[in-house]
Amino acid sequence: MSDSTLYDKVWDRHKVTTLPTGQDQLFVGLHLIHEVTSPQAFGMLRERDLEVAYPELTHATVDHIVPTADQSRPYEEDAAEEMMAELEQNVRDAGIDFSDPTSGNQGIVHVIGPEQGLTQPGKTIVCGDSHTSTHGAFGALAFGIGTSQIRDVLATGTVAMEKQKVRKIEVTGELGDGVEAKDVILEIIRRLGTEGGVGYVYEYAGEAIESLGMEGRMSICNMSIEGGARAGYVNPDETTYEWLEETDYFQNNPEQFAELKPYWESIRSDDDAEYDDVVTIDGSSLEPVVTWGTTPGQGIGISDPIPSPEELPADKQDTARRAQEHMRVEPGETMEGYEIDVAFLGSCTNARLPDLRRAAEIVEGRQVHEDVRAMVVPGSQRVQKTAEAEGLKDVFEEAGFDWRNAGCSMCLGMNEDQLEGDEACASSSNRNFIGRQGSKDGRTVLMNPRMVAAAAIEGKVTDVRDLKEVTTV
Numbered sequence: 001m002s003d004s005t006l007y008d009k010v011w012d013r014h015k016v017t018t019l020p021t022g023q024d025q026l027f028v029g030l031h032l033i034h035e036v037t038s039p040q041a042f043g044m045l046r047e048r049d050l051e052v053a054y055p056e057l058t059h060a061t062v063d064h065i066v067p068t069a070d071q072s073r074p075y076e077e078d079a080a081e082e083m084m085a086e087l088e089q090n091v092r093d094a095g096i097d098f099s100d101p102t103s104g105n106q107g108i109v110h111v112i113g114p115e116q117g118l119t120q121p122g123k124t125i126v127c128g129d130s131h132t133s134t135h136g137a138f139g140a141l142a143f144g145i146g147t148s149q150i151r152d153v154l155a156t157g158t159v160a161m162e163k164q165k166v167r168k169i170e171v172t173g174e175l176g177d178g179v180e181a182k183d184v185i186l187e188i189i190r191r192l193g194t195e196g197g198v199g200y201v202y203e204y205a206g207e208a209i210e211s212l213g214m215e216g217r218m219s220i221c222n223m224s225i226e227g228g229a230r231a232g233y234v235n236p237d238e239t240t241y242e243w244l245e246e247t248d249y250f251q252n253n254p255e256q257f258a259e260l261k262p263y264w265e266s267i268r269s270d271d272d273a274e275y276d277d278v279v280t281i282d283g284s285s286l287e288p289v290v291t292w293g294t295t296p297g298q299g300i301g302i303s304d305p306i307p308s309p310e311e312l313p314a315d316k317q318d319t320a321r322r323a324q325e326h327m328r329v330e331p332g333e334t335m336e337g338y339e340i341d342v343a344f345l346g347s348c349t350n351a352r353l354p355d356l357r358r359a360a361e362i363v364e365g366r367q368v369h370e371d372v373r374a375m376v377v378p379g380s381q382r383v384q385k386t387a388e389a390e391g392l393k394d395v396f397e398e399a400g401f402d403w404r405n406a407g408c409s410m411c412l413g414m415n416e417d418q419l420e421g422d423e424a425c426a427s428s429s430n431r432n433f434i435g436r437q438g439s440k441d442g443r444t445v446l447m448n449p450r451m452v453a454a455a456a457i458e459g460k461v462t463d464v465r466d467l468k469e470v471t472t473v
Contacts, residue, residue, distance in 0.1 A: 002166035004270040006235055007201050010141045013267075014124045016158055023160040029123035030140075031058045031153050032109050033096070035065055035087040036414070037128030041150035042090040052094040054157040059118055060091045061099040063108045064414045068377050068404035071101050080415065094154075107380025107406040110134040110348040114218065115382055117247025121236035121264040126150075126159055131348050131430065133224040136233030137217035138240055139264065141201075143231055164230045165199055165276035170206035173284030178465040180358075181216030182350060182428070182448035184208065186289040186299045187281065188220075189227040194297040197229030200276070203269065204234050208283030214243045215352045222349045223430050226296040235268045290335045290461060291432050291446040293323030298432075299446070302463045305332050326434060327443050335461045338445065340424045343368070343456035344437075345401075345449055346377030347411035347429035353383050355428065355449040360395045362453035362464060368400030369459030375402040375417065377409040401456070413438025426455035 002008055016025040031054070038060075045051070052058060065080040075081040091098040099105040099112050106112070110131055113119040121139035126132060128150045135142035145159060153159050171184055189196075202224050209217065217234045224232025234240075241261065244250055250257045287301040298320065300306060308331035309320040324330070329338070345351070345359055356376065368374045376396050378384035384406050387393060393403045410417040411429040418438025419425055425437060425444050432444035445461060454464040 002274055002276050004273040005166050005203060005275065006139060006233060006267050006269045007141060007164075007166050007203065009267045010122050010124065011163060013122070014141075019160055021160070023162050025158050025160050026124055027158055028126050028153050029057060030113070030118055030125045032113055032118075032125065032127035032132070033058060033060045033150070034109050034127070034129065035062045035083040037147055038090065038150055039083060039086045040147045041128075041154055042086075044148075044151040045154055048155075050155045052096065052154045055095045057157065058094070058096045058154070059099070059113070060087060060096050061106055061109050061112050062087060062101065063106075063406075064408045064412065066101065066106070066407040067415050068407045068409045068417055071405055077415065101381070104381050104385070107378075107383065108348045108351065108408055110218070110222065111352060111379035111383065114138065114214070114243075115247065115380060117244060117249025120244065120260070121240060122267045126153055130225045131222050133229070133231050134218050134222040134348060136221040136224070136231055137214060138244075139233060139236035139267065141231060141233065142221075144225065164201050166203055167197070167200045167229075167277040167279060168203045168205055168275045170278065170280045171204065171208035171283040172206045172280060173208055173282055174211070175208055175283050175286065178288050178450065178463070179286050180448040180450070181212055181219040183286055183289040184283065185220045185223040185227075186291070186296065186446065187286055189223065189297045190289070190299045191281070192227055192279065194226060194295050195228040197224065197227040200229050202227070202229045202232040203275070204232060206280075206283070209234060210237065210239075213354060214239060215354045218352070219349050223296065226430060236264045240264075288448060288451050288464060290451065291444075292327060292329050292335050293320065294326055294432055294434050295319070295323070296430065296432060296446060298323055300335065302336055302461075303334060305334055307331060335445065336463055338424070338461040340372060340426045340445070340455050340460060342410075342419060342423050342425040343372055343374035343452050344377070344410045344425055344427045344429065345375070345452050346379070346404075346409050347427075348379065348408070349430040350428035350449045351377060351379030351383065353386055356383070356387050356392050357390075359449040359453040360392045362450050362467065363399045363401070363457065364395045366399055366457045368456050372456055372459050373402070374400060374456040375404055375410070377404040377417070378406050381406050399457075410437050412436060419444075426452045426461060428452045
């Protein structure tokens with residue numbers, strides 16, 4: 001088993017005891033909740049006449065069902081209004097801080113935690129959302145949990161888990177033009193598989209990872225779960241500390257920054273740490289990656305041919321055939337030129353300010369293709385406000401994009417933002433499962449934000465490197 005990694009150190013520091021089941025009981029340093037997975041858990045507490053044990057370590061927002069066009073209350077969708085009203089009541093009764101739409105701080109849970117400074121190195125973080133792995137970018141252990149576990153954390157401040165193995169993924173070299181963090185993680189999942197991380201957490205390292213800003217690191221950790229890993233993380237460094245020092249939390253508590261930094265340094269993986277597995281990828285060899293199928297693991301470089309099912313392992317062949325039939329693609333073709341109907345720039349993977357800035361560079365001075373409906377959904381109200389102040393909203397709207405309010409939006413189609421019929425979507429989100437974006441016949445192609453922008457302009461999947469000379473950000 002691994003030894004002296006960040007995972008081992010943080011796990012051991014938060015371990016309360018080993019349970020008769022063999023699981024470890026971990027103390028939870030931050031519990032993030034939203035409107036979809038928490039109502040049942042609060043109901044379970046009421047049934048047992050229990051209170052929230054650590055409201056000060058709990059933070060709420062609304063993201064999955066919140067409308068992105070008209071956020072006036074009551075919401076048009078009855079189910080959305082009901083979930084929102086219940087969340088409001090639950091947080092009010094428990095005394096939990098709530099980033100609601102009137103606060104200016106609302107947004108996708110995995111965007112607001114980092115931007116407010118709630119997410120910190122060395123913490124254990126849980127949320128009733130699979131993409132909680134995002135927070136590992138800060139050197140935290142962050143896990144998605146189910147409703148019964150949400151109940152347990154609310155009631156006790158602890159969660160029961162089995163310890164995993166640790167795989168170190170080193171991405172060496174320098175990323176080339178047009179290649180982003182999204183391409184790195186799509187390539188990792190392509191190589192290791194959607195189940196390759198089962199039983200593991202992923203530690204991301206190497207020059208290509210270390211050179212990324214926090215937003216890029218979050219994009220990579222965000223999709224760890226798509227590779228089957230229980231979590232993913234990056235060791236904290238000066239890039240991490242510079243981000244944290246500018247957040248509300250440490251602007252209001254500067255003395256705590258100085259006090260905590262030695263702890264953050266201490267939990268970094270040791271130079272001689274032992275890993276259960278090590279994988280090395282040459283980052284300089286990567287090109288923009290897009291998906292051709294119906295899982296994040298069915299991806300290829302933009303110039304690579306779509307594989308024939310017969311070329312794949314036996315247990316992947318039937319899935320590939322069904323995916324190619326659904327997506328209407330043929331082996332031997334590339335994805336370049338694949339026609340799209342919708343372009344979606346958003347989600348907890350790629351809706352932060354740098355994502356929007358890079359996409360805007362591609363969009364500026366151009367027009368969305370006449371056959372494409374395109375939308376931009378900022379990851380939070382803070383991202384939205386800053387982007388609007390910088391003129392990004394104007395750039396997108398002048399090009400023909402629809403500029404929306406913050407929320408999960410078309411990533412999972414739980415509000416009005418959905419695919420219709422068999423529309424094909426160029427998406428900066430994290431999942432391309434059948435039905436994921438609201439239509440069982442819809443087709444989703446995952447790609448980085450600049451590639452989404454290029455597809456919106458051209459009306460088809462396009463190598464952004466051919467559209468405009470770009471530099472790695």
